[in-house]
Amino acid sequence: MTTAVTPxxxxxxxxxxxxxxxVYEDYTQRETRFLRAAIKKYGVGFARRxxxxxxxCGSGRLVESLAQLGHDVHGFDLNINQVAYAQKRVRKLKLPAQVWCDSLQNFKAPDMGExxxxxCFVSTFKYLLKEKDAVAxxxxFSKALRSGGLCFxxxxxxxxxxxxxxYEKWVNRRSGVKVCSETWSAPAKRKARTEAMRTCMTITxxxxxxxxxxxxDFRTYSAAELKSLLAKVPSLDLIACHDFHYNIKNKRRLNDAYSDIILVLRKQ
Ligand SMILES: C[S@@+](CC[C@H](N)C(=O)[O-])C[C@H]1O[C@@H](n2cnc3c(N)ncnc32)[C@H](O)[C@@H]1O
Structure with a gap:
């Protein structure tokens, strides 16, 4: 069989x-269960909906899973193909959700403050290569949340x-399509605070x-660099850290001993 390589x-x-x-399908239920458990543990003033x-929000996999539970979900993404895919998905399933095109560093949302x-999972935040964009x-996120709202x-x-x-590898099959995705990250360049990333998807x-x-490129964060970033947005309090095992019982400290971290922040 011949294999065509796109540029x-x-x-x-x-x-x-x-x-x-x-590729990310396997995470969806784990992340959704984690969010439900985390709201039970840390949420204050959360209604049923x-x-x-x-x-x-990418392809809208988590927009779908949370909207399927009856929550009102809004999501945005910079990539128009991802947005179109997510919009089609919520339309097809008639979900209580809206998706639009926007940027992390300068977005507007219909219910700001509410x-x-x-x-924002799976290292997406690291796409913001400049400190000023990460702060923005x-x-x-803080402006979007109500007082007591939670940011993960x-x-x-x-x-x-x-x-x-x-190096990480995932393989999945759906409706006659097989995807094998391999991702490499190079050692970080400390001064530039970047790490070169490469993903190779083999699609059959x-x-x-x-x-x-x-x-x-991703922006890199040591635990200290992340703490320093968080200190610039004091309206968000760091109340707990968990990890990519998405087990609400496992808490972590924000230090360099463990790398795959989920921050739980509460808006003052
Ligand atoms: C790893 S995916 C995560 C998508 C989704 N949150 C999920 O968990 O499946 C990263 C997404 O971030 C989007 N993205 C990258 N930089 C962005 C930016 N500056 N503003 C908005 N979206 C951005 C990409 O288009 C991509 O869909």
């Missing part, structure tokens, strides 16, 4: 939302002392295989 791109895996959606904002919950995004940010921290390269459908490659 490198900065957004290929987001330009093909179905494949992205398949929450107002949720998902900044950078959201109970905002979440956090301020935006999941991201991979960098320990500059060990700083290893990393209709008897043909092709490869789509995506290259981009």
């Amino acid at each position: 490198r791109s900065a957004t290929a895996w987001y330009d093909s939302p179905l494949y992205y959606d398949m 929450w107002k949720v904002l998902e900044p950078a 959201y109970d919950l905002a979440h 995004a956090l301020r935006g 940010i999941g991201l991979h921290l960098t320990d500059y002392a060990s700083n290893p390269a990393d 459908e209709n008897g043909k295989t092709r490869v789509e490659e995506t290259h981009w």
Whole structure:
């Protein structure tokens, strides 16, 4: 079988939302269960139906799962293909959700100041390469939330002392399509605070295989750099940390001993 290789791109895996959606599918129920357990544990003044904002919502997998539970979900993303895919998904299922095109660092949402919950998982926050954009995004999350509202940010921290390269692989199948996704992260460049990322998706459908490659940079955060960022947005209090096992019983400290961290922030 021949394999066609498409040129490198900065957004290929987001330009093909179905494949992205398949790769992350395994996380969806775990993240949704975690959010429900976290609201039970940390939520104050949450009604049965929450107002949720998902900044950078991608294909809308979590927009769907939370809207399926009856919550009002709003999400936005920079990538028009992801937005179109998520919009089609909520229309088809007639879900109580809205999705639009917008940016993390400068977004507007219909219910600013009223959201109970905002979440941004799987290191998405690290797309913001400049400190001023990261601060603007956090301020935006804070403005979007009501007093007592909760913000969850999941991201991979960098320990500059060990700083290893990393590799992860996922394989999934849906409706005759097979996707194998491999992601590499290079050791962080400490001064620039970036790590070079590469994802290679091998897609097999209709008897043909092709490869789509995506290259981009993430901003890096040590625990201290993340604390320093959070200190710039004092309206958000860090109330707990968990990890990518999405087990509400497992708490973490924000330090360099453990890298895959979920911040639980509460709006004052
Ligand atoms: C790893 S995906 C996460 C999507 C979704 N939150 C999820 O958990 O499936 C990252 C998403 O961030 C979006 N993105 C990257 N930079 C962005 C920015 N500055 N503003 C808005 N969206 C952005 C990408 O288009 C992509 O859909």
